[in-house]
Amino acid sequence: MTSVVNSARMGIVSRLYFRYRRFSKQLAILAAVIGPGVIVMVADNDAGGITTYMLSGAYYRYSFIWIVLLLGPVAYVCQEMTVRLGVMTKRGHAQAIFEAFGPFWGWFSLTDLTLTDCLTITTEFIGMTMAMAVFGVPPLLTEVVVITFIMLLLLNGRYWTWEKIVLAICAVNMIYVPVIFFIHPNVGAIFHEGVVPGFPEGLGGPVIFLIMATIGTTIAPWMIFFQQSSVVDKGLKKRDVPYARWDTAIGSTFTVVTAIALIIIATVFFGGDTNLTSAGEAASLLMPLHPWVGTILAIGLFDAGLIGALSVSLASSWAVGEVFGWSHSLNDRLGQAKWFNVFRLSIMVIAGSIVLIPGAPLGVITLFVQVIAVTLLPAALVFLIVLLNQEELVGSYKNTRAQNIMAGSIVGVLLALSTLYAVGSILPHLFGG
């Protein structure tokens, strides 16, 4: 009898041990795979995103929280498709479009991407220079130091080193989250105004504009190109897909949590202030009254701009490098991937120069870039959906009907919103604006 009990105990212990070993092994694999998803998702809370969330909180209090909650899964659906496509084709998104649809659509997509990326990097430099201006650093110095740092990151010539450094920079993006525990927001109002869908002031032109900017900062064409190229450069394989999905899901959770924290901070300090124009201005205004919040806002804004500039410049450089046949891996040293790096440096210098134009309306430019990005997004998504429906390309990883319905619905909603906003800008009286 005793031996039976002992053997049963041994069975439980060995099963628990086996489960523990299996779990730790899975965690180790996840730790190795984690990177492209988290980086792309955190980078979408870039400098433009920080400004967008701050303004939505300042103008409409907590009422954008439910939109951000919806956008987390939407971003996951879009980005998860790029993982499967990258793993199965071993091609970056630009090259996949050229191969699948031919040069006409390829050049179209590449031009769209390069132009919107250049504009997006401009918004990153706007954010970084505004953030450092809070500490008295001149814009030119900020730009020179940032561009030098970004280029030096490639000196090592190893994707893994680059990724770990960028993940550390991504962790700083969560700096806003602890702040909400010290500023005592009205929790009841957060749930009442934020979680229940609706707009207290109605769905007017300015609200649609800010909704589009919020969508534009959560999902953008550059993200599709970035994650697919990143998955390929990292060398992820079919067996890594489940872990890469977790990577993307963890990243989208970070994005949503940070965005909600920002909306709460903006509501607490600026709720109802429709004169606020940017996150940089918000940081400057907070410095004399709440120096620690102002400092955290400025540090977070700089960090967001840095992650954005790092990632967005890579997205287009990877894409152009793939198509032109240049050496374009982060595993190549700076000199080996000469044209890839020259291109990346050039778009950062061009974007940085725009910011230095005296009197440029930087806050308005930031919001418009997000809106332009979201307007062009449906075209990129349509190609992604078509590619994910080709069994000869992605085999068993092709989209299911449910995935097609979800992705198709996202395209439909984006088109409807873009149309609403465009009509509203020609006929403002339609929305009472």
Added chain:
Amino acid sequence: MSWVHDATEKIRAINRTYAVPRIRLSTGTKAVLVLLRIYLLTLVALLLYSLVTRLGY
């Protein structure tokens, strides 16, 4: 201006490499894709118009 010549040659080479698409689109699908692009670019033009008028230029 040899770099212009080199760049043109490179673009021609890329066009030749990808001349035969792997996915055959029907004429209808092609037309829809072209219309979608034109539509989206029109929307972007309207957005830019809206930006310019907002800034008062």
